[in-house]
Amino acid sequence: MKISKEHFKKEYRRSLTSLYASEIHDLTPLEQYITLGSVVKDYTAQNWMQTKKEYQQDQAKQVYYFSIEFLPGKLLKSNLLNLGILDKVREGLAELGVDFAKLEAIEADPGLGNGGLGRLAACFMDSMATCDVPGNGNGIRYRYGLFKQKFVNGYQVELPDDWLRHENVWETRRENKAEIVRFFGDVHLEEDANGQIKPVYSHTEDILAVPYDTAMTGYENDTVNNLRLWSAEIPPSEEMDYFSEERRKSIHSISEMLYPDDSNYDGRLLRLKQEYFFVSAGVQSIIRYYRKLGVPMEHLAEKISIHINDTHPTMCIPELMRILLDEEGLSWDAAWTITMKTCSYTNHTIMAEALEKWPEQMVSNLVPRIYQIICEINRRHLDSMSPLYGVNFTQRTAIIQDGIIHMAHLAIIGSHSVNGVAKLHTDILKEKALHDFYLAYPARFNNKTNGITHRRWLLLSNEGLSDLISDYIGTEWKKKPNELYLLKAFKEDSVLLEKLEQVKFENKQRLAAYVEETMGIEIDPNAVFDVQIKRLHAYKRQLLNVLHILSMYLKLKESQSGEEIVPRVFIFGAKAAPSYSYAKEIIKLINAAADMINNDTTIDNKIKIVFVENYGVTLAEKIIPAADISEQISLVTKEASGTSNMKLMLNGAITLATLDGANVEIRDKVGDENMLLFGMQDAELYHFYDSNSYHSHEIYDHNPRLKRCIDALVDGTIPNIEAEGREIFDSLLKYNDEYFVLKDYDSYVQAQSRIDGLYRDRKKWNQMSLLNIANAGDFSSDYTIMNYADEIWNVHHNKNL
Structure with missing residues (x-):
């Protein structure tokens, strides 16, 4: 942006007058921060609107990056840097008697992610805007973050991460873009008057998904992309009706907290509900936009790319199939071709516990139509693969096995691209973790090593x-x-x-x-x-x-x-x-x-x-x-x-x-x-796995320095870890040191x-x-x-x- 320091100061004074009708020295630091955020958001707004307009006019192919986590960090300083006005704003505020560092400290870290997965998604959003890639993020607007960590007597204690306790100046609520997401109920197929098979729903629990949009500003260019996060709310049809507090809590819980405790059934069900919630809302909003283009649905993959970041958004595949089959009236083969060309999948792990699996019954109860479509995808996969690769091979790649739905299998089968995130990782996927799929679909596998935004x-x-x-x-x-x-x-x-x-x-x-x-x-x-x-x-x-x-x-x-x-x-x-x-x-x-x-x-x-x-x-x-x-x-x-x-x-x-x-x-x-x-290195590790020849106790017995350290866990050397020290000691020796x-x-x-x-x-x-x-x-x-x-x-x- 080309603005002078004096122009910024004028805009800042105007904004604080509009917001608070006060002088600068009468405002709290929070109010000064909100004022600054309002000015910066105004600076971004014109390019944000223009970018969206150009994408639609040019019918540019757009990427929709689906991720259950986004971890953008504070946006004030980042937006100012990308707009090219960071130094001018600092100097202008100083001349107005405002301490920029204090305002920067007030901003809350958005509690929208946990670690590398969410931070990667945020880096990608920054880079897409900077590289002029027409890109959109799609996730959940969590009311509370993962948790606020405190240590009490050395123990981790989890407190609510109330990151939205103050106004989030960067988001814009788009109630007119809300979507309805259906859970539970019954669904059966009937033939309509035109001879087409249509699903008929009854007794569903409907949720209103309301989007909150945040501008993703490119570095010193005019591109501003969109991060859309969905909030679960009560549908308008129910607002005037009486319903229980339990129902209200059930709705709000969907977008309340990142990663609910999945150690029990209710927690796992809520996690699955979250995943379908943001997937369904996101895919519906994409199709809503696409219809405005006036392009036949058969050309969807030429205008839209849906990227599945890890297994959490895998239901993008059956959800897109649902819309193409049930709402657009396409044949299965046509819908499947479009879906595969549209969807792509990034795998982030080889660890079995991180490759999501869901009980069939849970999925069939929560999203019965999606379950029907997953079953049909699985049936057709088995029918097409068995003659080529045999029953045993095909069963190993099945989506549904022993009453469990394997989301990674669904993501691979329903995508045209499967990538790992480092060369070694991709090689392991191809040679070990997903070897059968690599044999069946070698052209789909590729590597895209992760990156970070140096900005x-x-x-x-x-x-x-x-x-x-x-x-x-x-x-x-x-x-x-x-x-x-x-x-x-x-x-x-x-x-x-x-x-x-x-x-x-x-x-x-x-x-x-x-x-x-x-x-x-x-x-x-x-x-x-x-x-x-x-x-x-x-x-x-x-x-x-x-x-x-x-x-x-x-x-x-x-x-x-x-x-x-x-x-x-x-x-x-x-x-x-x-x-x-x-x-x-x-x-x-x-x-x-x-x-x-x-x-x-x-x-x-x-x-x-x-x-x-x-x-x-x-x-x-x-x-x-x-x-x-x-x-x-x-x-x-x-x-x-x-x-x-x-x-x-x-x-x-x-x-x-x-x-x-x-x-x-x-x-x-x-x-x-x-x-x-x-x-x-990896070859030595796999030798231990294959030969089952690792014995940690032998190392412990023959390494006096290491033995002294491990004994310190249980011999009183380290105070106040009697129970924890014993558990860790046993993990290393009794249970043979898994890692x-x-x-x-x-x-x-x-x-x-x-x-x-x-x-x-x-x-x-x-x-x-x-x-x-x-x-x-x-x-x-x-x-x-x-x-x-x-x-x-x-x-x-x-x-x-």
């Missing part, structure tokens, strides 16, 4: 580093991030390396101040900041990290000479699912170890542990620029891609990693010498031991940091999105980026 994770969160880079290579990299490779030319430039170190130190100082202010823990910015920030799950192996910390601590305690090590600050950020008791036990262990180590004066502050509460996007923006070490230590083959690895790399952290997920591709970019690699923590322990310790020497050699360390930054540009989600656009969606994008 949020560098330009916004690390302005000092961003400015330093621009001083040396210009600003073109902001639009073409692969030009970061130009930094390689400065590998021997001692001045740049010293400035790079200074930027990192200042970021560490800021994080240290935040930790002391919020947690009361004093940490030294001169220490190595060793960071592991991700969802708490056994396969991500936070436990391996804490066992090494215990090993370092016990070695210090037992050393007679007082071993000289570079001080270390181990930083964790993670939430555990409320029903995931083992993960919560690991949280308690980390916090108990922190209490013990942080308060032990005999180790002279050489080790500190910081476990931040309520980790999310805004905390990540504080932690990542300050990180020296990026812990990416999942068991090989379990992490599909990872994106924190890319964010930390972009900010100059050195990756300590197994060759899992996108770590493989990071290694291919930076080389072994600029990472710290350890652990088994091979003991197997990789020695290799991990050896990789960790290299850090001291490397960190003391400041030139070498800074060179490694610089080369990581220089090679991070290729992991921009802009390039990922352009690959999706070219190879899966077949949609327009700006080819000059």
Whole structure:
């Protein structure tokens, strides 16, 4: 945008007068923030309207990205950056006596996601707008986020994440675009007067799905795409009727909370209800838009692409079939051809528990028409595949098996494209996890390695580093991030390396101040900041990290000479699912170890542990620029891609990693010498699986250092973990260490031991940091999105980026 500072100030004064009829100094910071949001939204509105108008006039093919999570982070600063007016607004507000940093702090993190899945979806929305891809997000407007995490006596406690307690200035309610979603009831097929078979519904429970739209602003262009989130409300036909409070709660619960507890039947039913709710509303709204184009329904796939992000939105396939069959009157074959050409699917995991499966009875009760269509898809799949591949092979790929509906199977069978999210992950899908499907549909499988938006994770969160880079290579990299490779030319430039170190130190100082202010823990910015920030799950192996910390601590305690090590600050950020008791036990262990180590004066502050509460996007923006070490230590083959690895790399952290997920591709970019690699590779792991020859107790018995750490879980060394310590101890020995923590322990310790020497050699360390930054540009989600656009969606994008 081309606006002057004076023009902005005038607009800000006008808006506050309109909203509050007050002077600036009479407004609270919240009111000042709402005023600013209103001005910025007005700046966006014209381009938002124009973008939608052009898409419709040009009949441009549009992408609809369906995801149960979106984790956009705060939008104020991001919108100002993308509009190109961040500095002018800051300066203008300062001249008006308004502290921009205070307004930025007031904005709530939208509680619309949990971890990497939701953050990836948000990066993709940013990149689609920036790359001029006609793209739309489709999800749920959760009233409460996953939960607000608190630690009480070291235990995770879940509180409501009331992120919508104040006005959300960025959303626009579109009640005129609402859709009705049907649940339960009975449905049977009847022949109508024209001889067509039509479903007849009775006793359904209807829900009104009301969309809330949020503008997704492209970086310094005029494109503004749309993120549409659905809220469950009472249908107008029922508003004047008496109905029970239970019915009201049932309706509102659909869009109340992200990921309800699925450890019981009611929780699982609510999860399934959420999935159909946003899928049905979204697909209906797409067809509503498409009808306005006046293009025959047979050409739907030429104008619309529906992308299924993980298995949660898989009912897009039978829902689109329902509309094409029941409302448009198409034949099954015609509807199926259109659906397959329209839908595409991203797989995000090989872990069985994450590949959704639903009991047939639950699906048939909740969405009877959808169940009928799934059964017919399955029947036709079996009939067509059996003559070609035999009964046994075909049964392994069936959607319905032993009373269970396999959503990943439905997603693959009903899509024209199936992609993994890192090269290793895609290879595992083809060779192991989905091998039968790959044999049947080899042309459908492809890889699209995940990416991150460098705008949020560098330009916004690390302005000092961003400015330093621009001083040396210009600003073109902001639009073409692969030009970061130009930094390689400065590998021997001692001045740049010293400035790079200074930027990192200042970021560490800021994080240290935040930790002391919020947690009361004093940490030294001169220490190595060793960071592991991700969802708490056994396969991500936070436990391996804490066992090494215990090993370092016990070695210090037992050393007679007082071993000289570079001080270390181990930083964790993670939430555990409320029903995931083992993960919560690991949280308690980390916090108990922190209490013990942080308060032990005999180790002279050489080790500190910081476990931040309520980790999310805004905390990540504080932690990542300050990180020296990026812990990416999942068991090989379990992490599909990872994106924190890319964010930390972009900010100059050195990756300590197994060759899992996108770590493989990071290694291919930076080389072994600029990472710290350890652990088994996939072939060795599969050998253990195939031979059933892994015995963790043997490692425990023959490794005294490791045995001492594991014994510390149960011998009273660590206070206040009697129950948790025993459970974790048994998981490693009695239940044979499912995620091979003991197997990789020695290799991990050896990789960790290299850090001291490397960190003391400041030139070498800074060179490694610089080369990581220089090679991070290729992991921009802009390039990922352009690959999706070219190879899966077949949609327009700006080819000059």
